[in-house]
Amino acid sequence: MTSMxxxxxxxxxxxxxxxxxxxxxxxxLYTTINNSRFLxxxxxxxxxxxxxxxxxMATGQAVVVITRNIDLSVGSVLGISAFAVATMMSDHPxxxxxxxxxxxxxxxxxxxLLNGVLVRYGKxxxxxxxxxxxxxxxxxxxxxxxxSQVNADELPPHFLNFANDNxxxxxxxxxxxxxxxxxxxxxxxxxxxxxELYAMGSSxxxxxxxxxxxxxxxxxxxxxxxxxxxLxxxxxxxRFGTVDASAGxxxxxxxxxxxxxxxxxxxxxSGTAWGAGLGALLLTVISSALAVLDINQFWQQAIVGxxxxxxxxxxxxxxxxxxxxxxxxxxxx
Amino acid sequence: xxxxxxxxxxxxxLLTVAVLVIASLIxxxxxTSRNFTFMVLDLMPLILVALPMTFIIVTGEIDLSVASTxxxxxxLMGWFWNQGLSIQTIIPLCVLIGAIAGALNxxxxxxxxxxxxxxxxxxxxxxxxLAFVVLGDGAVADFPLSFTNWVTxxxxxxxxxxxxxxxxxxxxxxxxxxxxxxxxxxxxxxxxHFAGIRVARTKFWLYVVSGAVSGLVGVLWTLRYSSARxxxxxxxxxxxxxxxxxxxxxxxxxxxxxxxxxxxxxxxxALQNALRLEDVSGQALNIVTGALLVLSxxxxxxxxxxxxxxxxxxxxxxxx
Numbered sequence: 001m002t003s004m005x006x007x008x009x010x011x012x013x014x015x016x017x018x019x020x021x022x023x024x025x026x027x028x029l030y031t032t033i034n035n036s037r038f039l040x041x042x043x044x045x046x047x048x049x050x051x052x053x054x055x056x057m058a059t060g061q062a063v064v065v066i067t068r069n070i071d072l073s074v075g076s077v078l079g080i081s082a083f084a085v086a087t088m089m090s091d092h093p094x095x096x097x098x099x100x101x102x103x104x105x106x107x108x109x110x111x112x113l114l115n116g117v118l119v120r121y122g123k124x125x126x127x128x129x130x131x132x133x134x135x136x137x138x139x140x141x142x143x144x145x146x147x148s149q150v151n152a153d154e155l156p157p158h159f160l161n162f163a164n165d166n167x168x169x170x171x172x173x174x175x176x177x178x179x180x181x182x183x184x185x186x187x188x189x190x191x192x193x194x195x196e197l198y199a200m201g202s203s204x205x206x207x208x209x210x211x212x213x214x215x216x217x218x219x220x221x222x223x224x225x226x227x228x229x230x231l232x233x234x235x236x237x238x239r240f241g242t243v244d245a246s247a248g249x250x251x252x253x254x255x256x257x258x259x260x261x262x263x264x265x266x267x268x269x270s271g272t273a274w275g276a277g278l279g280a281l282l283l284t285v286i287s288s289a290l291a292v293l294d295i296n297q298f299w300q301q302a303i304v305g306x307x308x309x310x311x312x313x314x315x316x317x318x319x320x321x322x323x324x325x326x327x328x329x330x331x332x333x
Numbered sequence: 334x335x336x337x338x339x340x341x342x343x344x345x346x347l348l349t350v351a352v353l354v355i356a357s358l359i360x361x362x363x364x365t366s367r368n369f370t371f372m373v374l375d376l377m378p379l380i381l382v383a384l385p386m387t388f389i390i391v392t393g394e395i396d397l398s399v400a401s402t403x404x405x406x407x408x409l410m411g412w413f414w415n416q417g418l419s420i421q422t423i424i425p426l427c428v429l430i431g432a433i434a435g436a437l438n439x440x441x442x443x444x445x446x447x448x449x450x451x452x453x454x455x456x457x458x459x460x461x462x463l464a465f466v467v468l469g470d471g472a473v474a475d476f477p478l479s480f481t482n483w484v485t486x487x488x489x490x491x492x493x494x495x496x497x498x499x500x501x502x503x504x505x506x507x508x509x510x511x512x513x514x515x516x517x518x519x520x521x522x523x524x525x526h527f528a529g530i531r532v533a534r535t536k537f538w539l540y541v542v543s544g545a546v547s548g549l550v551g552v553l554w555t556l557r558y559s560s561a562r563x564x565x566x567x568x569x570x571x572x573x574x575x576x577x578x579x580x581x582x583x584x585x586x587x588x589x590x591x592x593x594x595x596x597x598x599x600x601x602x603a604l605q606n607a608l609r610l611e612d613v614s615g616q617a618l619n620i621v622t623g624a625l626l627v628l629s630x631x632x633x634x635x636x637x638x639x640x641x642x643x644x645x646x647x648x649x650x651x652x653x
Contacts, residue, residue: 070450124630125584127395127450131571132627139619245616250568256454266451298465298563305459309441312451 016263016271016318020278024285031289038292045171047281047288049163052177053239055280056232057251058258059184060225062276065259066188067221068201068268069126073115074229074255076137078248081107081233083141086150086243093156100159101234108230109223111137116222120215134252138245145245152241163239173235180228181277188273197221201268257304258283261311265319282307341581341633342593349600356607363607366488372606373488373495374557378403378550378566380495380598382573383580384502385543387594390577391506392536393519393586394442394449399547400569401460402434404562406551408464411473411561420480424552431548432541434460439540443533457570464563473561484556491553498546503591511535519586575626576601584630600625 031038057074064071081104089100111133118129152160165172188194196217200207208214237243262279264271286307287300357364382399389396406427413423434456441452483490506512517525518532526532555561580597582589601622608618 118627118631122627122631123634124627128578128584128630129627131575132623134571135575135619135623135626137623139617139621139623142616142619253454253458257458260451260454266448296466296469298469299462301458302462302466305455305457305462308455308458309452312447312455313445316445316447 016314017275017278019314020262020275020282024278024282027282027285027289031292035292038289043288043292047285048174049171049239050288051281051284052171052173053232053235054251054254054258054284055177055277056180056228056235057255058262058276058280059180059273060228061255061259062262062264062271062273063184063188063197063221064126064225065256065264065266066201066268066271067197067218068204069119069218069221070130070256070266071112071115071126071222071225071229072130072252072256073111073133073137074225074232075248075251075253076134076141077108077111077226077229078233078236078251079245080111080137080141081230082237082243082247083145083150083233083245085234086155086237089156089159089237090150090154095156097158097162100238101231104230104234105227106230108233109227111230112223112226113219115226116219119222120218138249142245149242149244150237155237155241159238160241163235173239176231176235177277180231181274184224184273185277193217193220198269201270203269254283254304257308260308261304263311263315265315266312341629342590342596345580345593345600345629346596349596349603352600352603352607356603360607360610362610368606368610370488372602373492374485375606376598376602377491377495377557378554378569379573379576379602380595381498381546381550381553382543382569383576383594383598384498384591385539385546386573386577387580387582387589387591388502388506388515389449389536389539389543390574390582390584391515391519391586391589392539393522394536394539395453395574395584396435396438396449396540396543397453397570397574398434398438398456398460399543399573400566401457401464402431402544402547403551403554403566403569404464404564405434405460405467406431406548407555407561407565408468408563410552410555412467414473414476414561420477427552428545428548431551432545435540435542435544435547436537438544439537442540443537461563461567468561468563470563474559476556476559476561481556481559484553485559499591499595506591515539516587519583519588521587572601572622575622579625579629581629 028038037043057078061071061074084107085100085104088103089095115126115129115133118124118133119126122129162172167175170178188197196207196212199210199212200214200217204214233248236247240247258279259271259276260266260279261282262271262275262277264276283304286303287297290297290300290303362368382403386396386399409430410423410427413426414420418426438449438453438456441447441456442449506515514525514530514535517528517530518535522532551565554565558565576597577589577594578584578597579601580589580594582594604621605618
C-alpha cells in the first residue's frame, strides 16, 4: 500500500510532460490532416530551427525557476551578446566560429554573474534584479550601438552559413539546442548539483540548513541562464544576419511562457529542462500550425496566453493531488 | 524598520525635487509651460496605473497584465467606434471591460489560488493577443476632436484627473481600515485572515480596480494619440512596476507609501523628459532606470547590514 502511494505522485508528475507531448502530437496530427505538407522535411526543419534559440534560453530559465527565482533579463542578454559578437565578427572576419560561440557564452555568463551576485549577496529579489538588468543591459546595447546595425554583408560567410550547415543532416543550431537541453536535463536529474538545485527550490531555508552550498549553486544557475542567453545571441546573429540594438526585445516573455507551459512550477522545486524544451517546441509549432491552417496569425499570442494559464492550472491540480496522496501516506504510517 | 523606509521615501522625494530644480535650471525649455503639458501627458498613464499597482504590490501580489488590458481596451475602443457606437457609450464600456479583465485575474489568483506572477504573465499575453485579434495591426484614428482635445488641449484636465485619483487612492491606503488591512495582508496573509480580514475578497477587488483603471487609461491613451492600436502601451507594465518599487514599495508586500510612489513616477518621467530635451536617447536612459530600480532595494539592504554589523561589534565590546 505504501509503495503504491509513494509511486503515485511520481506517476502524476510524469503525466505533466506527457501532457505536452500529447498536445503536441494532437496538434501535429490535426494540422497534417488539413495540410500534408506540414510533416514534410522542410517544414520540420523550419520548426526545429525556429525552436532552437527559444529552447536554449528556456533551458537556462528552467534551472533558475527550479531554484525559485526568475531571470527576466534574458532578452536583453541575447541583445547585448548578439550585437557584441556580430561587431566582433565584422571587425575580424577571420575568427573561427568557435571563438564567436565562446565570446557569446562569456558575455552572457558575465551578465548572469552580476544578476546572481545581486540576488545572493545584495539580497535583492530576483524579480527586481533581473527587471533592473533587463533595462540596464538593453540600455548599454543601445548606447553602444547608437542607431547603427550590423548587416549580413558585413559578416563573414562561415558565420552566416553556421545557421544552415548540417552535421549528419541535423542543422548545427538544432544540434546545439539538443545538446544543451539533454545535457542540462541529465545533470539536473542524475547529478548531485542538480538535485541540490531542486532542494533549494523546494525549501531555501531547509537547503541551507542541510549544508548545501546555496551561494555557489545559485550563482551557477544565474551564470548558466546568462551564458545560454549569450549563446542564443550568437545563434540569433548567425541565423538572422542583421543585428541592431533591439535584438531579442520581449523574448523574456516567450522564454518564461515556454518554461511555464513546459511544466516548471514558478514556485520552484519541480519541472525539468526537457519539459521546458518541449514547451519551446510546442509554442513554435502552434505558431507555424496557425499559418498552415490559415488561421489569423493574430490569434497566436492569445493562444499562448491561454496555454500559460491552462498550464499553471494543471500544475496546481498536480500539486493538490500530491499533497492529498502524501497526507494519505502519512495517515498509514 | 519603518524609519528606514521613511528615509527611503524622503530620499526619493528629495531626489525628485532635486532633478526637477536642476533640470529647469540647466536644461533649455524644461521649465516652459509647453514642456510641462507634455510631461503631465507622459506622466498620466504611468501614474494612474501605478496607483492600483501600489495596492496590489503592498498585499504581496503583482499584476503584469495592466499594459495588455490597456491595449485591449484601446483596440476595442477603435472597433466599437467603427461599429458606430457613440463615445459616451464606448468610454464606460471600455472601463467595464477592463474591470472584467481584472476580475478574471482576480478569480484565477484568489478563486483557484494560482500564483499572481504566472497568472498575469499569462493574461499579459492573452489580453494583448485579443487586442490584436480585435484590430489586427491597423489603427482607428478618426475620433471626434471634441474628445481628443479634452486630453491634449493643455495640462489642466489631465492634471486634475491625476490629482483626484491620487487623492482617492492615497486616502484609502493611508487613512482607512481598508488601507491598513492591505498592509496586514502583505505582512502576513495568514495572520490577516485570522484577524478577520477577508484576504481573498480584498485581493479580488484590487484586481478589478486595477483592470478598470487600466481600461480607463486605455481610453485616455487612445484619445491622447488619437489612435486606437493593438500595441498601445506595450511594455508599460515593467515601467510601472519599476516606478512603484523605486518609490520604496517592497516587492514582498507590507511596506511602502503612495507619496514615495508618486515621487518615483515623477522622477522617471522628468529624467526621461530632460534627457530627451538634451538629445540623449531615451533608450540609453534605460541604464539609469534599471540601476535606480536595483539600488532602491540594494541600498537599504546594505545600510541595514552595515548598521547591524556595527551594533554587533559594539555589543561585543561592551560585553568585554
